[in-house]
Amino acid sequence: MSSTSKMSLAEAFAGVDVVISTLPTSVPVEVRRRVAQSAVKSGAKVFFLSEFGVDHGRNDLPGVGHHQWVVRRQLASEAREVARGTPAPVIALYPKLFLKVALNPPMGFDVENNTFDCIGSPAQRVAFTSRTGVGRALARMSALALEPLTAGKVPDEVRIAGTTISFEEVRDAVAQAMGLQNGEVREDLAEAKARLREDRDTRVVQYIRVLMGEGKLVGRQRERLGQPGRRVLGVADGGGTAA
Secondary structure, three states, rough: OOOOOOOOHHHOOOOOOOEEOOOOOOOOOOHHHHHHHHHHOOOOOOEOOOOOOOOHHHHOOOOOOHHHHHHHHHHHHHHHHHHOOOOOOOEEEEEEEHHHHHHHHHHHHOOOOOOEEEOOOOEEEEEEEOOHHHHHHHHHHHHHHOOOOOOOOOOEEEEOOOOOEEEEHHHHHHHHHHOOOEEEEEEHHHHHHHHHHHHHOHHHHHHHHHHHHHHOOOOOOOOOOOOOOEEEEEOOOOOOOOO
């Protein structure tokens, strides 16, 4: 549905069982709010929030949170309030870093210059996820939500992880593949956290890199669907570790 379409959201969602929002943060907040609430009110059996980024709920810098993450938490809370009393789950899917876009200089991986600007310990492992893995997880969770026997057990948060590797391991692999000496790895976790507190308008990538350095973007032990007391499901991507 394009921004110029005359079709209303209610008409667009009529009879739809699964709604997956992929609206980026560049879309105005009010538009994202209307999409989420309309999807829930339409009678859809499951609605996936437009997350598909790192799990910002694990940011433990008191009073310091990127404004995009604050808005996302607010939109999720509002959508779940609208869905209260209905059988439709509102799900947030949190993958780890996208493998094909994360290995670049802004994230600290300057392969071309054989330099690896790590925030925190270079031995700290970080998990990555493929876009294909995200698609598979969405399909699996949709199927579970549509199946009467499992619909009531679908969690409202899903975390997936695949390949897990450290800055040191990337550096060593690059050196071996290109016939180079091991490149430099720098550490500055404390300084990076201090900069976030001083400049709240810092790009979101810097927040993500601090989470990487603190070990919050690694896979965790798998949690099984329907296990008593659990509401978060971890799904492995391509044989990786579940979050």
